[in-house]
Amino acid sequence: MPLHRARLRISDYTERRKSRLKHQERRIRMVSLSLTSMVDMFAILVIFLLVNSSTVSRWIEVSHNIDLPKAKIVDPPKKAATIQISPEGIFSGEALIANKGVFKGGGEISLLKEFLSHSDKKEGFINIVAHTKVPFGLIKRVISTCQSSGFHDVNLAVEPRAR
Amino acid sequence: MAGASSEQGENKLNVELNLVPFIDLLSSLVLFLLVTAVWLQVGTIPASVESSGKALFSQAEQDRLTVHLNSTGFDLTWPKIASFNSLVSKVPKVAGVYSFQKLEAVLNIFPKTAKMPLSAVSSDDGVEYGMVIETIDSLKRSGFSIVALSVD
Numbered sequence: 001m002p003l004h005r006a007r008l009r010i011s012d013y014t015e016r017r018k019s020r021l022k023h024q025e026r027r028i029r030m031v032s033l034s035l036t037s038m039v040d041m042f043a044i045l046v047i048f049l050l051v052n053s054s055t056v057s058r059w060i061e062v063s064h065n066i067d068l069p070k071a072k073i074v075d076p077p078k079k080a081a082t083i084q085i086s087p088e089g090i091f092s093g094e095a096l097i098a099n100k101g102v103f104k105g106g107g108e109i110s111l112l113k114e115f116l117s118h119s120d121k122k123e124g125f126i127n128i129v130a131h132t133k134v135p136f137g138l139i140k141r142v143i144s145t146c147q148s149s150g151f152h153d154v155n156l157a158v159e160p161r162a163r
Numbered sequence: 164m165a166g167a168s169s170e171q172g173e174n175k176l177n178v179e180l181n182l183v184p185f186i187d188l189l190s191s192l193v194l195f196l197l198v199t200a201v202w203l204q205v206g207t208i209p210a211s212v213e214s215s216g217k218a219l220f221s222q223a224e225q226d227r228l229t230v231h232l233n234s235t236g237f238d239l240t241w242p243k244i245a246s247f248n249s250l251v252s253k254v255p256k257v258a259g260v261y262s263f264q265k266l267e268a269v270l271n272i273f274p275k276t277a278k279m280p281l282s283a284v285s286s287d288d289g290v291e292y293g294m295v296i297e298t299i300d301s302l303k304r305s306g307f308s309i310v311a312l313s314v315d
Contacts, residue, residue, distance in 0.1 A: 035182040042189035049196035060205045069293035071300040074206025127207065136232075136295050137288025140314040143212055154312075155207040158296055 060127050060157050064091055068159040069132040078155060080123040083112070085130040085142060103138055108145040116149035125153035208299055210312040213283060228273075228307060230266075230298055232286040237266055237298070241273075242280045261294050263301050270305035279306050285313035 013021075060077045062068060064086040084091040089099040090112055098111040116126075126146050130139055143154055229240040236255035251269045254262060282302050286295050295312075302310045 035186065039182055039186060039189065042186060042193060046189055046192050046196065049193065049200060052200065060207070062205060068205070069296035071206070071208055071296055073208075073300055073303040075209055077205050077207045129205075130292050132291065132293030132296075134292045135288060136286045136290045136292050139292050139295075140288065143210075143312075143314045147212065152212075154210045154212055156210050156296060158206050158208055158300075160204055160206040 060129060061093060062129055062157070063094070064088060066129055066131045067133070068129070068157055070161040071158040072161050074158055074160045075155075077127065077157065078123070078125070080125050080127050080155070081116075081119045081151070082127040082129060082157075083142065083146075085128065085134055085138065087131055087134065090142070103135075106137075107141065108148060109141055112142065112145045113149055116146065116151065119149075121150045124151065125155060126151040127155045127157055129157040208296065210299075211309065213311045213313045213315070227281040227283060228302075229283045229285065229313075230302065232261070232284070232290045232294060232298060234287060234289065236261065239269070261297070263297055266298070267301050267305055270302065270307070273305070275306050279308060281309050281311065282307040283311040283313050285315065 060082055061084070064084055065088075066084060066086050082092070083097070084093075087100065090097045090102070090109070092115065097115045098109055102109050102111065128139070128142065128146075130142075146154060226242045228242055231238040231240075236253060239250070239252050239254065241250045241252070250272065254266050254269055256262065257265065284295060284298050284302065286298075299310050299312070
């Protein structure tokens with residue numbers, strides 16, 4: 001004869017066991033998480049980020065602690081070679097073209113001219129990203145150098161200001 | 164009928180969507196978008212550059228508005244076509260700061276026509292670049308859509 005384990009019915013449980021079961025049930029109920037609202041929140045976040053993300057701005061790199069001047073009437077940036085002018089020097093991306101020593105003096109900037117001679121002139125224009133506090137005399141020299149190197153049009157990068 | 168309906172009732176599936184992988188996907192998307200997002204928006208001002216010997220426009224010097232920034236403020240040269248004798252030719256700094264509000268007030272006196280005259284901005288070497296950009300912006304806001312930048 002096989003041995004059967006005696007099974008208790010709930011009515012057979014002791015009061016202590018009954019209360020323990022109830023407590024366990026209550027605990028389980030408390031843990032259940034409402035995922036629907038979480039999904040809603042994530043979906044809204046995704047939509048917001050998708051709408052606000054723009055790939056256009058990536059074409060113009062702004063680094064080296066450059067604080068852009070602000071303007072209300074602006075055009076969208078165009079893809080072209082970019083030069084950054086910060087108080088520390090002139091850069092192309094992360095590469096230093098000329099340090100701040102060239103800020104003194106006048107005329108075209110020979111180091112920049114040499115750099116531009118190797119740059120792609122397919123677009124015919126150049127983006128200039130300059131710090132707002134840089135003296136305009138330096139910008140004039142950079143623009144003159146760009147023009148003599150074959151970049152006749154210049155786009156000046158600005159931070160759009162709310163109208 | 165009763166049998167059929169009970170059968171239909173038995174066939175009903177208790178469909179429950181598994182939201183966990185969906186949340187995983189959305190959270191990865193959020194993370195990706197947050198990392199790749201560009202928070203600093205950049206615009207450009209196309210500068211029509213004029214340099215010595217390279218006049219950008221065929222329009223004669225006297226037919227256009229020129230704004231020159233110097234250490235004392237703005238110097239304005241109005242086009243001869245404007246028959247306004249009372250147009251201001253100088254907007255001085257206010258408490259040592261360029262007053263763009265005053266400049267715009269002066270520029271707005273100029274009558275808005277379908278064909279606005281060309282304008283050019285020039286500056287002394289020591290003036291901050293940001294001030295020049297703001298001057299170009301003020302001109303554009305006042306209706307002078309074509310602004311040349313003089314680098315002589």
